[in-house]
Amino acid sequence: PIRVLAIANQKGGVGKTTTAINLGTALAAAGSKVVLFDIDPQGNASTGLGIARADRSVGAYQVLLGEARIDQCLARTSVPGLSVVAADPDLAGAEIELSQAPRRNFRLRDAIDALGRDPTARPDFVLVDCPPSLTLLTINALAAAQGVVVPLQCEFFALEGLSQLLRTIELVRGSLNPNLDVHGVVLTMHDRRTNLTEQVEADVRSHLGAKVFDTVIPRNVRVSEAPSFGKPVLLYDHTCAASDAYIRLAREVLQRERAA
Amino acid sequence: PIRVLAIANQKGGVGKTTTAINLGTALAAAGSKVVLFDIDPQGNASTGLGIARADRSVGAYQVLLGEARIDQCLARTSVPGLSVVAADPDLAGAEIELSQAPRRNFRLRDAIDALGRDPTARPDFVLVDCPPSLTLLTINALAAAQGVVVPLQCEFFALEGLSQLLRTIELVRGSLNPNLDVHGVVLTMHDRRTNLTEQVEADVRSHLGAKVFDTVIPRNVRVSEAPSFGKPVLLYDHTCAASDAYIRLAREVLQRERAA
Numbered sequence: 001p002i003r004v005l006a007i008a009n010q011k012g013g014v015g016k017t018t019t020a021i022n023l024g025t026a027l028a029a030a031g032s033k034v035v036l037f038d039i040d041p042q043g044n045a046s047t048g049l050g051i052a053r054a055d056r057s058v059g060a061y062q063v064l065l066g067e068a069r070i071d072q073c074l075a076r077t078s079v080p081g082l083s084v085v086a087a088d089p090d091l092a093g094a095e096i097e098l099s100q101a102p103r104r105n106f107r108l109r110d111a112i113d114a115l116g117r118d119p120t121a122r123p124d125f126v127l128v129d130c131p132p133s134l135t136l137l138t139i140n141a142l143a144a145a146q147g148v149v150v151p152l153q154c155e156f157f158a159l160e161g162l163s164q165l166l167r168t169i170e171l172v173r174g175s176l177n178p179n180l181d182v183h184g185v186v187l188t189m190h191d192r193r194t195n196l197t198e199q200v201e202a203d204v205r206s207h208l209g210a211k212v213f214d215t216v217i218p219r220n221v222r223v224s225e226a227p228s229f230g231k232p233v234l235l236y237d238h239t240c241a242a243s244d245a246y247i248r249l250a251r252e253v254l255q256r257e258r259a260a
Numbered sequence: 261p262i263r264v265l266a267i268a269n270q271k272g273g274v275g276k277t278t279t280a281i282n283l284g285t286a287l288a289a290a291g292s293k294v295v296l297f298d299i300d301p302q303g304n305a306s307t308g309l310g311i312a313r314a315d316r317s318v319g320a321y322q323v324l325l326g327e328a329r330i331d332q333c334l335a336r337t338s339v340p341g342l343s344v345v346a347a348d349p350d351l352a353g354a355e356i357e358l359s360q361a362p363r364r365n366f367r368l369r370d371a372i373d374a375l376g377r378d379p380t381a382r383p384d385f386v387l388v389d390c391p392p393s394l395t396l397l398t399i400n401a402l403a404a405a406q407g408v409v410v411p412l413q414c415e416f417f418a419l420e421g422l423s424q425l426l427r428t429i430e431l432v433r434g435s436l437n438p439n440l441d442v443h444g445v446v447l448t449m450h451d452r453r454t455n456l457t458e459q460v461e462a463d464v465r466s467h468l469g470a471k472v473f474d475t476v477i478p479r480n481v482r483v484s485e486a487p488s489f490g491k492p493v494l495l496y497d498h499t500c501a502a503s504d505a506y507i508r509l510a511r512e513v514l515q516r517e518r519a520a
């Protein structure tokens with residue numbers, strides 16, 4: 001079956017898109033077939049993988065409204081084995097348009113189930129890049145996923161939002177998706193030189209223990225330069241510390257998959 | 261009349277809350293009477309000004325639902341002249357609860373108009389800290405404001421979202437609030453050492469010219485340490501470069517006010 005991972009955190013700017021792009025790239029480089037589903041109307045994951053605005057006429061919005069299947073919307077990227085269902089601003093309208101629709105919380109799940117029934121199109125992973133909110137688009141991702149990868153910026157406000165996110169995951173597990181679990185929390189923009197990073201890391205590891213990945217993603221300017229070239233940092237600069245970290249993160253994700 | 265400024269940008273983590281807290285503090289230090297209205301369910305502005313979770317039983321949610329007036333919800337802060345209408349997670353429910361309510365887009369505006377009719381309670385400024393989305397809560401802020409202060413992180417993804425935000429401001433000006441205008445764009449987490457910052461700054465100043473504040477806010481770890489003490493960086497470390505920048509930003513805001 002397809003493994004679906006939601007990359008979610010309602011706190012803004014914590015590294016959701018960067019993690020979706022680079023974890024997806026590293027999993028594809030390790031031989032997995034990966035679909036990145038961009039469910040954020042900002043469309044940053046689509047941009048970060050080089051999908052031009054003009055090439056997004058069929059994508060996440062059409063899939064959620066039932067006007068297209070996922071396999072009809074797959075855009076190729078510069079990474080072999082990684083394709084994208086792109087997002088555009090229309091997606092922001094889906095929240096209202098679907099508010100009275102049947103199975104509004106399961107639109108993504110139903111679309112991924114249909115993809116799974118076609119052995120030639122079936123990927124190993126679907127990663128879903130979520131917007132910074134806990135509304136219908138993120139709920140669709142949590143209802144479709146078996147695991148949530150939570151990027152956590154090593155900052156105080158990001159830590160404050162974590163308990164709210166864990167409560168929401170509990171609620172979704174209790175109502176929409178009994179299989180849902182926190183796959184792991186990954187510390188991002190980790191800066192070993194600051195006390196704040198040390199404090200946040202110590203706090204999170206003491207509360208969540210093994211749920212926190214060993215791998216941390218270091219703050220590294222090459223990461224923020226890469227999107228302007230439409231490339232994952234793994235392609236833009238595979239020698240930098242953050243690229244190495246995302247490769248190690250993919251290895252940990254695969255280990256957790258095998259153990260599951 | 262009360263000057264209402266919305267601190268808005270749907271891109272996450274660009275410095276909206278940090279700007280709302282520290283611009284509010286600097287305006288109060290300069291002698292203005294300021295109310296910070298936290299309309300983000302994350303409640304980071306409330307936390308960053310030291311409002312305990314237990315003290316938020318009456319706040320932004322009650323005001324929007326019409327159950328309380330603003331002057332009944334004002335919480336004092338450690339900054340003379342600055343008070344807060346706090347936010348808590350209930351606020352996330354307001355989007356759904358108000359979706360069929362009368363004047364749902366003008367709830368904040370009506371509450372601020374009522375505050376203005378009481379000469380003893382009337383502040384000089386109301387700053388509204390918005391969530392990272394363009395849904396009903398942010399629309400309420402844009403419908404109530406005369407100006408939008410747009411924090412813009414010096415990063416590629418943040419630049420990508422700017423045109424979407426400017427289009428939304430146009431739409432609100434055309435339908436809900438003919439007085440609305442971009443008060444100014446402030447560059448945040450500005451790091452003079454990186455090419456990316458230089459490129460983003462050059463790009464924004466060439467497109468938006470005088471709309472961009474001269475003052476830029478430098479990246480400075482003291483800023484991200486301050487919220488864990490419930491204090492604005494201006495109180496936590498008034499000597500650091502970011503504190504000085506927020507004081508200069510307040511001066512520019514006041515100059516633009518006099519010129520308006």
Ligand SMILES: Nc1ncnc2c1ncn2[C@@H]1O[C@H](COP(=O)(O)OP(=O)(O)OP(=O)(O)O)[C@@H](O)[C@H]1O
Pocket residue numbers: 011012013014015016017018019040044130131132188189190217218219220221223224225227242270271272273392415416417418
């Ligand atoms: N390890 C890192 N080092 C340096 N910069 C980073 C790193 N990870 C992410 N960034 C940058 O930080 C900014 C925020 O990251 P990103 O956009 O991935 O977060 P997000 O959680 O997806 O944001 P949003 O909430 O808006 O969706 C981006 O400009 C990105 O390039």
Ligand SMILES: Nc1ncnc2c1ncn2[C@@H]1O[C@H](COP(=O)(O)OP(=O)(O)OP(=O)(O)O)[C@@H](O)[C@H]1O
Pocket residue numbers: 010011012013132155156157158271272273274275276277278279300304390391392448449450477478479480481483484485487502
């Ligand atoms: N000038 C700065 N230097 C260093 N860190 C900063 C600076 N400004 C903000 N930060 C930190 O960056 C993070 C994001 O800032 P902030 O929370 O203010 O953004 P936001 O736009 O309000 O986020 P959200 O979209 O979640 O509401 C915070 O942890 C904050 O402490």
Ligand SMILES: [Mg+2]
Pocket residue numbers: 016017018040044130131
């Ligand atoms: Mg994102």
Ligand SMILES: [Mg+2]
Pocket residue numbers: 276277278300304390391
């Ligand atoms: Mg904020």
